[in-house]
Amino acid sequence: MLNRFIQRAPENFLSAQQIKDVKAGRRGFLAGAFAAAVAGAQAQTPAGDPHILNLPAHSKGLGQPVAARPYGLPSAFEKNLQRRESPGLTRVGAASVSFAPLQSLFGIITPSGLHFERHHQGWWDIDPSKHRLMVNGSDDSLLKRPMVFDMDEIMRLPSVSRMCFIECGANTAMEWNNTAVPTVQYTHGMLSCSEFTGVPLITLLEMCGADLKRGKFVLAEGADGSGMTRTVPMSLIQSGEVLVAYGQNGEMLRPENGYPLRLVVPGIQGVSWVKYLRRIEVGDMPYGAKDETLHYVDLLPDGTHRQYSGIQEVKSVITSPSGGQVVLQKGFHSITGLAWSGRGKVKKVDVSLDGGRNWKAARLEGPALAKCLTRFNTDFVWDSKPVILQSRAVDETGQIQPTYQALRAVRGGRSIYHNNAIQSWLLGENGEVKNVQVG
Amino acid sequence: MLNRFIQRAPENFLSAQQIKDVKAGRRGFLAGAFAAAVAGAQAQTPAGDPHILNLPAHSKGLGQPVAARPYGLPSAFEKNLQRRESPGLTRVGAASVSFAPLQSLFGIITPSGLHFERHHQGWWDIDPSKHRLMVNGSDDSLLKRPMVFDMDEIMRLPSVSRMCFIECGANTAMEWNNTAVPTVQYTHGMLSCSEFTGVPLITLLEMCGADLKRGKFVLAEGADGSGMTRTVPMSLIQSGEVLVAYGQNGEMLRPENGYPLRLVVPGIQGVSWVKYLRRIEVGDMPYGAKDETLHYVDLLPDGTHRQYSGIQEVKSVITSPSGGQVVLQKGFHSITGLAWSGRGKVKKVDVSLDGGRNWKAARLEGPALAKCLTRFNTDFVWDSKPVILQSRAVDETGQIQPTYQALRAVRGGRSIYHNNAIQSWLLGENGEVKNVQVG
Known part of the structure; x- marks a missing residue:
């Protein structure tokens, strides 16, 4: 493997002059090695004294102080790295998608500022002191103690953190028609991965006295204008992995991702991760909500629609x-x-x-x-x-x-x-x- | 555990009126449950028609479009969550510390915008197209092929990603004197954790023909004005875990954390994670640099200084x-x-x-x-x-x-x-x- 590098990259080797400089002493060589990097700085540097290295400004001056940015941002040189809307994909930007720039990301954590967006009626920055989560049953026998939680009440409960991906069920959709959209940002960019923190939904259901045997399904409902509602099977919730989450990558959820509260349903398509979560209802049958009967269904060759196919396959x-x-x-x-x-x-x-x-x-x-x-x-x-x-x-x-x-x-x-x-x-x-x- | 919640929180239970509302039908109850949340919205909502729910604006209107913020930011309600300088800790903000707000963070990932800062001569946003890394030996026999890499050359090499903490050796320093600084942000906030991505330093040393037996130590040198230099033992490098890193939490390093290149030395105090990394030199003895002889040493009871005590203990x-x-x-x-x-x-x-x-x-x-x-x-x-x-x-x-x-x-x-x-x-x-x- 190393030979390959050496073969491919003669330009990495030092020039004869550079090697001579090295032998003449490190300092002189340093100036040479960085000559290309200091063109700007050189212009402002008084020439003449050979003992003064032509170093770039950042190697000589006093930089920015700590907390110059109490909340830091990427380098100005990275400004092209953005989540981007696919022009013309939808008629309204509030019911659309922005895609994460997968081509330039490293590792597995998606920076929260580049997390993909999928809004059904736009995003809001909801005041967490006014947000409430109601937990109820579709009838009294399915949940004994309906409760309304504020954010403080949720955040003092035992929490767990978990790294998991979220993928929109429509990710890579255009490829069904061999549209060959040009970049991985647009083919696969409805995909992100974060460390989420929250309370297992099962904890809330147990607090409220839910009937976990007869209550085979849960409806999750969001507070934004789209009235997003999705059915989640109790079997997933009982495993403990479904979270009522407030944290994402160490801090509170971002507004575009459901601040202050969203459902996290690991392995399941993003639409089930209801944002701005305001209500959980325990029921004994799937709810057949708009976004699980008309949308997010798969039209099969025999003309039938496959529903509730939410697991994001390998x-x-x-x-x-x-x-x-x-x-x-x-x-x-x-x-x-x-x-x-x-x-x-x-x-x-x-x-x-x-x-x-x-x-x-x-x-x-x-x-x-x-x-x-x-x-x-x-x-x-x-x-x-x-x-x-x-x-x-x-x-x-x-x-x-x-x-x-x-x-x-x-x-x-x-x-x-x-x-x-x-x-x-x-x-x-x-x-x-x-x-x-x-x- | 559940009993505790119930005992502690009678305010979570529904009122008699709310229970009556539930029995009268879910919709009516919803309006009641969210009454506290809609005070603002109510003021703008025409009253009278009992069939129109007094929902908050975000549950009725069209929100912000996707990519309204191509690079997203935290909620406006979280603006108090900041990294903060300890007032008076140092005389110059460019040679100081800002602390991460550990008291409000979740999980293990530190959001890059809240990563602690420790600058010795301030931070810079260095143009990555002009940045270079030189790899050389303290003499010709210790490294056969001195090389100068640009960022493109480094970033096309095989990379690894790894989650690890970074802690300043001076974290919790004030407590030695029982100063009892008031918050965990100031006692322990020179601590952060990220997923770092980069090239194992051993790969670069092998490419350059370093003598890994006689070359027992490496000097890492930064490009900022502090001329930060630290000795790293080859034994750590040979394990493969020392990285020449450009990625942090999925994107490029932040300027405050060494953009475009820093050393990552898992388990070792932060000062060794040289930022703005411009040079690696292979040597056969520790370098005794300023920041490992005068600073970052431990004055023991017998009056001697303990040096090179860089492992951050449990x-x-x-x-x-x-x-x-x-x-x-x-x-x-x-x-x-x-x-x-x-x-x-x-x-x-x-x-x-x-x-x-x-x-x-x-x-x-x-x-x-x-x-x-x-x-x-x-x-x-x-x-x-x-x-x-x-x-x-x-x-x-x-x-x-x-x-x-x-x-x-x-x-x-x-x-x-x-x-x-x-x-x-x-x-x-x-x-x-x-x-x-x-x-």
């Missing part, structure tokens, strides 16, 4: 190199991407460089948690010939990410939601990477 | 309830805090409510990674009598967090750095929490 995508990026040089590159499964841990990710004929296992980054993103990496030496880059994930339950051919054989071509097919990127001779469908 | 602190907070009601509360060790995983955290006579194991949150923060929680029912709250961590190597008495018996009372003693908070009858030293 999936992966290479985030770099990916569509819209340009590989500038042949030689060594690191291929990196994300894998996840709503059923548990990712067990394996294979990468193919030849359109799916040969596969090689990628390295999985720890901690590789259940229902959480897992970062994978593999090495790649590009000889400047066209290459098709693909990744294929396998989860701990044995589910394998399907090809488009295999997925369409079962689901047909008229779906919008729940596309977990293998993504293909074509790296062309000119270094440009494009979205293609293969197999 | 430590924990209760972050809530903590100094400066007020517990408003008796009854159930959740005690939560953080534990960490520079030697590996946290194995156990005990909590005492009686000044250290009796201890009870707290619940540890997963994933409980090595050299990473671990969140602990335990239940607490307050009867409004004074209580001393303490936590004591044990790591996987068997190291136990010491009392002040035990620590001073070895280290004396003249240290500044490396205080890992058990922290005590006194919860008084009036609900106020104060910093006290016990045992």
Whole structure:
């Protein structure tokens, strides 16, 4: 592996002059090595005295003080890194999507400022001192003690934190029609991963005396104008993993993500993670809400709609190199991407460089948690010939990410939601990477 | 546990009128339950028609569109949550500290905007296209191929991501003198935890042909005006865990934390995590730099200075309830805090409510990674009598967090750095929490 670096990058070696400088003493060389970096600073530096190094301003002056920004922000050089709306995707920006820039993210944590957005009637910054959560039963026998909680009451209860992914059920939707949207931000960017903190919903239900046997379903209802309501099966809640969450990546939820309270339903599509959560009702049958009968359903080849198909099945995508990026040089590159499964841990990710004929296992980054993103990496030496880059994930339950051919054989071509097919990127001779469908 | 909630919180139960409302139909009750939340909205709502619910504006109107903030920010209601400088701690804000607000953070990830700061000559936003990293040897025999890398060259190499804590060696320094600074933000807030992404330093050293046997030490040098230089033992680097990092919590490092490149040295005090990293030199002896001979040393009772004591030993602190907070009601509360060790995983955290006579194991949150923060929680029912709250961590190597008495018996009372003693908070009858030293 090291030989590759050395072969690919003669430009990394020192010039004969630089090596001479090194031998003449470190300080002189330092000035040389950083010459390119100090063009701006040099202009303001009095020349002449050879004992004064032409260092850049930041190596000589006094910088900004601590707490100059009590709440810090990214570098000004990163301002192009944004979540972005897909122009024309919807008619109203308040009922639309912004996509996370997966192509430029590292590791598994999504910075909260770049978390994808999906609003059904826009986002609000709700005063937490006025927000309430009601817990009731669809009739008295299903929940003995209906209660209304304020945020202080919720936040003093025993809490848990958990890292997990959230993916919109409509992520990668355009690819059903082979639209080949150009970048991974737009193909897969309705995906984020955070450490969420909150109270297990089961704790609240037990406090309220819910009948956990007859009460097989729970309705979650949001406080925003869309009146989002979703049914969650009690079996998921009883496992303890469904949270009434207020924390995200160490701080309070962001307004765009449901501040001050949202449901967290690990492994299940994002629409069930009801934002601005104001009510939980225990019932004995699914609620058949608008967003689980008309939307977020799968039109099958026989003309029927599949409902309540909320588990986000095993999936992966290479985030770099990916569509819209340009590989500038042949030689060594690191291929990196994300894998996840709503059923548990990712067990394996294979990468193919030849359109799916040969596969090689990628390295999985720890901690590789259940229902959480897992970062994978593999090495790649590009000889400047066209290459098709693909990744294929396998989860701990044995589910394998399907090809488009295999997925369409079962689901047909008229779906919008729940596309977990293998993504293909074509790296062309000119270094440009494009979205293609293969197999 | 549930009984406690019920006993403590009669205000959570529905009133007789509310129960009557529930029985009369859910919709009517909803209006009642949320009456307190809609005072503002009500003022603008035409009254009269009983069929129109007096819902708050956010439950009726169209909210903000997606990507209204391409890079999102916390709620306006959270603006008091800031990293803060300790007034008067240093004379120059560019050579000072801002502390992370541990009392209000959840889980283990520190939001990058609230990461603590420690600058020696202020922070800079360095143009990454001009930044360079030089790797050289103190003589030709220790490193065969000196190289200068730009950011593109570093970022195409195989990378790893890892969650780990960073703690300034001077964290909790004021407590050596029993200064009893008032809040956990100021006692322990030079502590943060992120997912860092970068290239293992060993990869760069191997590329450059470093002599890993004779080259027992590495000097890391920063590009800011403080000329920060620190010695790092090759044994740590050979384990692969020392990173030349550019990523933090999924995005590029923040300027205050060394953008575009810093060293990550898991388990070791923050000063060794050289920011704005511009040079790595391989040598055959420790470098004895200013910040490892004059500063970051421990004055022992016999008058000698202990140097190179950079491992952050096992430590924990209760972050809530903590100094400066007020517990408003008796009854159930959740005690939560953080534990960490520079030697590996946290194995156990005990909590005492009686000044250290009796201890009870707290619940540890997963994933409980090595050299990473671990969140602990335990239940607490307050009867409004004074209580001393303490936590004591044990790591996987068997190291136990010491009392002040035990620590001073070895280290004396003249240290500044490396205080890992058990922290005590006194919860008084009036609900106020104060910093006290016990045992």
